[in-house]
Amino acid sequence: MEATMFRSKSFLNRGIAALPLCLLLGAGAGAQSRVDMRGVDPSQCDVYLAIGRALPPECQSAAPSTGVTTRGLGLDIEEGGAPGTAAGVAPPAGGTHTPPDVKEGVFTLQFALNSSVLTPQARAVLDKVAVVMNDPASAGAKFVVKGFTDASGSGETNMQLSMARARAARDYLVTVRGVAAASITAEGYGETQLLSGIGPNSPWHRRVEILADFRG
Template sequence: MKQLNKLAVALIMLFAFTFSTQAQNEDNRWSIFLGVNAVDFYPTGNGMAPDYLMSSENFLEDFFNVGDHWNAVASMTSLNVGYYVGQDLSVRGGFNVNRISKIGKTKPESKLTYVALDGDLLYSFNRLLNSGRFDPYLGAGVGYYWLDSEGAATFNSSLGLNIQLTEKLFFTLETSYKQAFDGGRLDLFQHTAGIKFAFGGKDTDGDGVFDDKDKCPEVPGLEEFEGCPDSDGDGMPDAEDSCPEVAGLPEFNGCPDTDGDGVTDAEDKCPKIAGLAKYDGCPDTDGDGVPDNLDECKDQAGPKENKGCPWPDSDGDGVPDKDDLCPEVAGTSADKGCPEVTKEVQDELNEFAKVINFQSGKTYITDYSKNILDTKVIPILNKYPNANFVIEGHTDSTGSKKTNQRISDERAAAVKEYLQTNGVAKERLTSKGYGPDKPIASNKTENGRKENRRVEINLVK
């Protein structure tokens, strides 16, 4: 029965009160309360020690019996600080002191010192009921109190009323029921009365919007834009307007788009001519991927690397000069603009190569052969700078095959080295010796063996 009565009190305190007022809110987030308190153990129906025990039958009995049961002193005994967190909710920390001479109908041998620290969450009904100067509220929280050296943790339920005296000054009445967590400790009622001062609202720029809600607290603005101005009158507050001095469109964050191409004037490199967003608002008349403002040939397609103009092709072979290894001679794209090495050219090379002679068993190129290389072979190779060639060395069958293989390797390498030394790119030439394996004449006659001792210059396909 006793616990049910206590639960009933808590429910009554949470739901029974239905009046409201303007008090602590967004404009006055902080508050300080100074007042007095009275502590009453009797209506709770329990006690702290055997001498103080009371029956649960007297729960809430003589709730207003001030003279017989209330403990109070004639001085300021309550102090709390509150902060409004929003949605009609506030948090509060409180400090209370008192001198206890009555615990129910029992008087202790000497007065006890009462000290309490509390933390509460308060809900205001002012905004909900809009009841003018009266602000009822409910609270719940936890605390701890001491009677001399004995202490107890409590769950607190509060019912209070703020009465507005001025814009920031209130007279406050409150009753709290503090139920001890430890069943062996005393529950109590604490009644407080005093003055609460609310503060914290500030309007620096005087535009009627308090600084805590003003996104532009130092510049006068409009309430509809949370205190920010709209200098250009385009319906976009300056704080959100990317072009606050020029009227624009909401879809462009307040910036204009004169040519209507979807690119704002501030970002449009051609603001008076409709263009494409990918070209910063400029058109591409010839469709070559180079916008007109960067295209030196607006009506003729060309690559970006040549400022929108076609690459020159001096020999007209379809390979632009920049990629043409033979820009003054028509060639093929497969040979990077150079002419193709035909069978006739290949045969001509090898006719000259046949007269490149070596003394028997030697790898030294004769002066006569050097002259042939300089005047006949090298000019042909340079005419086809994109073609690669292999220098092949061959011998007759005289001597051992091992020796002939070495000589053919060395003769081919000697010709390759001479050509490279005299201007043919190194990467275009390779050499290989075949010894006596590829004769073109009979090795049984002197003339046949002479023909077999040769060098060939063949195209690498």
């Protein structure tokens, strides 16, 4: 099973692992953007910028703060290094812009080691994700919640754990936050899609990606 690969600080309690939540929106042709916010405690506008079909008026006056990848979480990575630098795109002056058809936002959830139970921090991030999903601008989007693990433990166990985490996130969005059940499904990938450039047991592999296609 997964091994603890970093020390917890700030509001991360001992024994709680950080699990990146990668929101990978869409695939194929069309305008694309990426915002990497692993390790960041995102604001609602941060989430809109990363995955929203369009920014609400309250988020159009200034660019959300996405430039610090470890703001708020206090992670002390022992192996694999820190996540990539955040890259946000501010809306143009005047508050109008054409949102990309494909967007990718990378966030962080927390799960206890070898657990699929959502922590309060994980639920707080999903609450903000749900606001974007439930926005009228997201009508017609199809979402897939994909769970992943690091390479420690058996392949079968990791596959089961990744599916359990994906279902936990999906079920919370549907049953607690009211995202339409028909618009969101869950898939588990275990250790089969490790991130490049970091060790195979790095905590950053333990993540959930939410794919959404706004193209209809």
